[in-house]
Amino acid sequence: MSGTRVIVVFAAVVFATAIVPPMTAWTVNQRRIERARSDENTLAGRVSILSAGTRRAMPAADVLFGPGRLPAATPTATAAWLTAPRGSLAAVLEEPMLPADPWGNAYLLRVQPAGGGIVLSAGPNGTIETPLSGSRRTPVGDDIVANIPALASRQR
Numbered sequence: 246m247s248g249t250r251v252i253v254v255f256a257a258v259v260f261a262t263a264i265v266p267p268m269t270a271w272t273v274n275q276r277r278i279e280r281a282r283s284d285e286n287t288l289a290g291r292v293s294i295l296s297a298g299t300r301r302a303m304p305a306a307d308v309l310f311g312p313g314r315l316p317a318a319t320p321t322a323t324a325a326w327l328t329a330p331r332g333s334l335a336a337v338l339e340e341p342m343l344p345a346d347p348w349g350n351a352y353l354l355r356v357q358p359a360g361g362g363i364v365l366s367a368g369p370n371g372t373i374e375t376p377l378s379g380s381r382r383t384p385v386g387d388d389i390v391a392n393i394p395a396l397a398s399r400q401r
Contacts, residue, residue, distance in 0.1 A: 274369060277347035278389060284343045285352065285364040285391035291338055292356055292364075293394050306332030308377070309354040313345025316353075316367030322376035326353055326365070329377060346389075354393070361395035 288311075307329035318324045334354060335342055346352055346366040355377060356362035363382060366389040367373045374386030384390040 277369070280347050281366045281368070281389045282391065284346065285366060285389060288334075288343060288352060288354065288364045289391040289393045292354065292362070295337070306330045307355065308332075309334040309337060309356060310351040311335075311342050311345065311354075313349055313351035316350040316371050316373050318367075318373035322378070323373045325377035326355075326373050356393060357395075362393040364391045364393065365389070 308326055308331050310331055311334045315327055318327050334352070337356075343352065348367070348369060348371055350367050350371055353365045353367075353373075354362060355365070363375075365373065365375060365384075368384075368387035368389050370387050372386075373388060375384050375388045375390060382390065382392050
């Protein structure tokens with residue numbers, strides 16, 4: 246085998262082992278993020294069409310959760326997601342729920358009866374980084390968040 250062929254074969258092996266797997270992993274992760282966004286938008290839509298009476302009669306819970314394991318959260322601002330009074334999302338939605346997020350964690354919802362809310366996935370790292378309290382509706386870290394619109398004034 247000539248030196249040129251050896252270099253070409255070596256370059257092909259390096260490309261196949263060093264470039265292709267990370268590109269594939271990145272693509273898989275992007276698809277998981279897209280699925281989480283889609284699931285969250287579906288959940289936000291389901292909650293937003295609930296009647297005002299139903300939203301006001303939701304369980305006395307600050308956070309509703311779906312199936313899957315509860316994600317981690319350690320700082321005080323994010324631990325509130327797990328220490329706040331919780332209720333099951335299945336008790337609120339009469340139709341089938343979505344499964345756990347693409348990483349196996351539960352979707353968490355904070356629904357304020359008339360003031361909207363958010364749907365949260367802890368994202369790829371499985372750790373909640375977005376604080377529960379405050380008016381912040383944008384995700385922190387790799388969390389994925391969808392907003393639940395406030396009730397229209399005519400429904401209140």
